[in-house]
Amino acid sequence: MSPNQASESCPLCQHQAQWFCSYFKNPQDFYRCANCFSIFKPSKYFVDADLEEERYRTHNNDIHDKRYQDFVSPITDAIKNKFTTNSKGLDYGCGTGPVAAHILQQQGFDITLFDPYFYPDSSYEKKQYDFIICCEVMEHFYEPNQEFKKLKNLLKPNSKFYCKTKMIPNDFSVEEFENWHYKNDPTHVFFYSPKTLQVICHKFGFKSVSFDEKLITFTA
Numbered sequence: 001m002s003p004n005q006a007s008e009s010c011p012l013c014q015h016q017a018q019w020f021c022s023y024f025k026n027p028q029d030f031y032r033c034a035n036c037f038s039i040f041k042p043s044k045y046f047v048d049a050d051l052e053e054e055r056y057r058t059h060n061n062d063i064h065d066k067r068y069q070d071f072v073s074p075i076t077d078a079i080k081n082k083f084t085t086n087s088k089g090l091d092y093g094c095g096t097g098p099v100a101a102h103i104l105q106q107q108g109f110d111i112t113l114f115d116p117y118f119y120p121d122s123s124y125e126k127k128q129y130d131f132i133i134c135c136e137v138m139e140h141f142y143e144p145n146q147e148f149k150k151l152k153n154l155l156k157p158n159s160k161f162y163c164k165t166k167m168i169p170n171d172f173s174v175e176e177f178e179n180w181h182y183k184n185d186p187t188h189v190f191f192y193s194p195k196t197l198q199v200i201c202h203k204f205g206f207k208s209v210s211f212d213e214k215l216i217t218f219t220a
Contacts (some may be wrong), residue, residue, distance in 0.1 A: 005010070009108050010035065011190065012144040022175045023183065037170045039177065039196035040059060041132040046142060046188050052115045055187050056095060063102040074215040075133055075162045081120055082160060085109050087130035092151065093137030100133050128156045134163040139188045144200075152204040155220035161206070163216040168193050 007016045008031045015035035023027050028043065028045045032038070079089065085108035091101040095115045100110040114117040114128065132151055137202070143145045155161060166182045170193045171195040182188060198217060206218045 005214050007031070010038060011142070012038055012148075012196070013203065014145070017165060019037055020184075021177060022154060023178065026184070026186070030183070036199040037193040038191060039168060039172065039183075040190045043142065045064055052187055055185070056117060063097045063099045064139060065097075065099070068097070068099050069103060072103070072135055072164070075100050075164065076103045076137060076164060078217065079104060079109070079131055079133075080216065083109075083130055088112070089131045089133060090107055090114065090127075090154065091130045091133045091135075092124075093140070121126070125126060125150075125154070127154070129159060130156055131160045131162060134161065136164055138163055138192065139165045139182070139190060144190055148200055148204050152206065154189055157220060159220045161218035161220065163218070164214070165192060165214075165216070167189075167191075167211070167216075170195050170208070198211065 006019055009015075009034040010017045010031075011038045013033060015033055016034035017031040017040070019065045020030045020032040020039060028041055029038055030041055033040075062122050087109065089109060091111055091113050091205065092110075094101055096118050098119075099114050101113055103109050112124045112129070114121065114124045120206045130205065132155060134151070137145070138147075151161060168177070168180075168191050172193070177183065194211070197209045197211060200206070201218060206220055208219045210217050
């Protein structure tokens with residue numbers, strides 16, 4: 001399949017990204033940015049809001065599911081080790097079952113919930129937070145530049161921004177990407193490499209970023 005156009009503006013850093021590959025099973029073009037080493041799909045491939053909400057409802061993130069509690073434990077453990085219950089947090093894009101927030105609330109933490117479909121109260125924007133949780137959300141960002149700018153502004157000085165997503169290597173090959181299951185979710189639109197995280201750190205004024213396969217941590 002030939003790309004519809006050879007380049008697209010990167011929705012994170014605005015550099016021109018070159019066509020990377022097409023996925024034949026569900027025909028879509030992907031682009032890779034040579035500046036931030038992200039891979040993304042253009043907006044014309046985004047699903048509409050009804051289909052997106054329907055997809056999210058299939059996730060079935062039961063707050064009492066021990067497996068999902070274990071999955072979010074790198075976030076909840078980091079927060080319990082770093083903060084006291086006097087701290088205020090935001091679970092951004094918490095979905096139908098805000099498991100991390102539930103665990104922390106059970107231990108006395110003050111957690112605000114926001115999700116555009118399931119907890120759509122926008123009053124969260126009027127506060128600032130000691131920590132923000134973004135668990136399996138950043139790959140859904142249609143406009144990551146705007147999202148990270150907003151979230152950074154919601155953080156107090158020396159606060160933490162905890163994220164989970166599946167990352168790609170800086171040098172991810174076309175063959176590796178084509179065999180990567182994470183891209184197959186139609187609501188996953190933007191994928192992050194270690195270089196992408198460094199660009200986010202610098203562009204939005206975070207003091208530092210650290211990461212491993214289980215947790216990404218930005219320090220504001």
